Amino acid sequence: MDSLPLSTGLLALFRSLLTRELAVAIRSPGQWLNPILFFIIVITLFPLGVGPGPNTLSIIAPGIIWVSALLSVMLSLQSLFYDDLHNGSLEQFVLSAQPLSVVVLAKVFAWWILGGLPLLLVSPLLAILMHLPASAIPVLVLSLLLGTLTLILVGAIGAALTATVGNGGGILMSLLVLPLTVPVLIFGSGAVQAAALQMPAGGHLSLLVALLALALSLAPVATAAALRVAVSAS
Amino acid sequence: MITDQATNNEAVPHCLEAVDVTVWRGETLLLDRIKLHAKAGEVTQIAGANGSGKTTLLRVLCGAALADEGEVHWCGVSLSKQRDIFNEQLLHIGHRPGVHAQLTAVENLQLACKMGNGVESDIDSVLNALAILPIADIPAGHLSAGQQRRVALARLALLPHTRCWVLDEPLTALDQQGRDWVAGQIQMHSERGGVTVLTTHQPLSKNLSGPIYSLDAPIHG
Numbered sequence: 042m043d044s045l046p047l048s049t050g051l052l053a054l055f056r057s058l059l060t061r062e063l064a065v066a067i068r069s070p071g072q073w074l075n076p077i078l079f080f081i082i083v084i085t086l087f088p089l090g091v092g093p094g095p096n097t098l099s100i101i102a103p104g105i106i107w108v109s110a111l112l113s114v115m116l117s118l119q120s121l122f123y124d125d126l127h128n129g130s131l132e133q134f135v136l137s138a139q140p141l142s143v144v145v146l147a148k149v150f151a152w153w154i155l156g157g158l159p160l161l162l163v164s165p166l167l168a169i170l171m172h173l174p175a176s177a178i179p180v181l182v183l184s185l186l187l188g189t190l191t192l193i194l195v196g197a198i199g200a201a202l203t204a205t206v207g208n209g210g211g212i213l214m215s216l217l218v219l220p221l222t223v224p225v226l227i228f229g230s231g232a233v234q235a236a237a238l239q240m241p242a243g244g245h246l247s248l249l250v251a252l253l254a255l256a257l258s259l260a261p262v263a264t265a266a267a268l269r270v271a272v273s274a275s
Numbered sequence: 276m277i278t279d280q281a282t283n284n285e286a287v288p289h290c291l292e293a294v295d296v297t298v299w300r301g302e303t304l305l306l307d308r309i310k311l312h313a314k315a316g317e318v319t320q321i322a323g324a325n326g327s328g329k330t331t332l333l334r335v336l337c338g339a340a341l342a343d344e345g346e347v348h349w350c351g352v353s354l355s356k357q358r359d360i361f362n363e364q365l366l367h368i369g370h371r372p373g374v375h376a377q378l379t380a381v382e383n384l385q386l387a388c389k390m391g392n393g394v395e396s397d398i399d400s401v402l403n404a405l406a407i408l409p410i411a412d413i414p415a416g417h418l419s420a421g422q423q424r425r426v427a428l429a430r431l432a433l434l435p436h437t438r439c440w441v442l443d444e445p446l447t448a449l450d451q452q453g454r455d456w457v458a459g460q461i462q463m464h465s466e467r468g469g470v471t472v473l474t475t476h477q478p479l480s481k482n483l484s485g486p487i488y489s490l491d492a493p494i495h496g
Contacts, residue, residue, distance in 0.1 A: 057389045065377045068414065129371025132339050137390040138363040273340045 054139055055147050062151030065124075073155035076117040080160050083109040084167045095172040102171035103233035106181065107188070110160050111226055114189055115218065117156055118196040119211040121148060122204040122268065126275060135272045141265035149197050149261070157189035173237060180236035180246070187249040188229040194253075194260040195221050201267035205275050225252055288315040289364070289438045291470050295345035296335055298328065306332055308345065311472075311488055315438075318461060318471045318483045323490030329474040330370050330443055332490070336472055337367040337441040349439065366391070366437040368445060372427035376416030380407060380426045383415060384433060393433040401432040405456060420448040428453075431460040440464060442473040458483060 125131040199218035203210040232245035293311040313319035334340040402408040458480035
């Protein structure tokens, strides 16, 4: 086992942690069905509330879709570490010789597959419902791909910081994390707006890539540090 | 590096030491300058009434919680200086067993083996010895308290290379057969030269000897 190169060992660990997270999620479907249902319900309510006029809807569509995506990701994230903290798994992770940030990355990626990927998949349909020009749909999907990953990475920091807070942890987490997610919202909806107006969206998308790179390199370390505090305080 | 020499040199017996560990719980002094020396090949018991701080002391000893004052040493070197080296040697079974309710016994133990470099091919035989092989494919949340405890304790047999066992109430919820199995594992671990620190309210097997530290002594001496 020690003869394996370090990276192969970590990759195998990442894969088995990912399998574990997905196995847990499949057995408790409410956890990952809630965000996607929330996303669909909020967006379908807008044409009913605002009126089905294509002009109004297509103007507000990028913002509506992006705000719904942000809220659906954030509202579901607070339970990310809850189970593992309370059944003692997190303590085992902290006390193992494996790097905690790999555990965090696996959990985040599993959460993205369950809570982020479905949003991408239904977003073209919802875009048509909101009369978003067809030319903007690829940019919408791409911006959601980059944005949801960043949001979950950043949200994981908040989830770890508030893991030991009982009820009300969700509000505290939103207060902590929402300011950090505002740039993602601005550049994400900005990209879609630009594409809807037949303007180049490359600038916005590049900034989303930059934000993702920043979150990917810093968030797992910060989350791991917060989890160590959570375990020692629990 | 000094730390590598201290832990990798097999000639030096392993030992876990608490040096004046002090923990405050709010305004109350929970652990007052605790000194403890757990030697290789011995089973160190921590006794005390409910609420006397046994679990807290064990969590400090394995590094899950930090002491307000004092230090914990593994082979003479402070834990804070050799976190990863110590974690490779550590097997901690805590108050919360670390068994995920949605995962089966096998899935739980496979991950434990991955995290701790255990032998995954041994899982079936260990579950068989613990008499939980027939229910190994049921999510652990559906098992009884004793059966869940057995899933957690299977790690004792799956990670035999660990040198430092910190066990919080390992015998809780177990029947006689389970208690005998645990005592047997601890005895084998001691014979391999491992360090064991545990708390229990049940009498341990007579074959296991070692010092008993009581937390019930007057705190402000």
